[in-house]
Amino acid sequence: MANDGHPAEDFLAPRLDDLLQQAKGAGFPREVSTAVLLDLLQRDAEQEVSNPA
Numbered sequence: 001m002a003n004d005g006h007p008a009e010d011f012l013a014p015r016l017d018d019l020l021q022q023a024k025g026a027g028f029p030r031e032v033s034t035a036v037l038l039d040l041l042q043r044d045a046e047q048e049v050s051n052p053a
Helices: 007-025 030-050
Strands: none
Touching: 007 030
16 A cells, blocks of 8 residues: 555554454455445544534
8 A cells, every 4th residue: 555645644554454454364354344444434424523522
């Protein structure tokens, strides 16, 4: 994965890759894990819109 140098990407990319590897080790295909993560992020974003701090 090519980093664009953004600090958040530099911080999150290796952690996300590690999480996906752990999910693969637990028997979940990468595509399924990616879809679930995207769904969770979407739900979080929708909650933020519904309940702003």
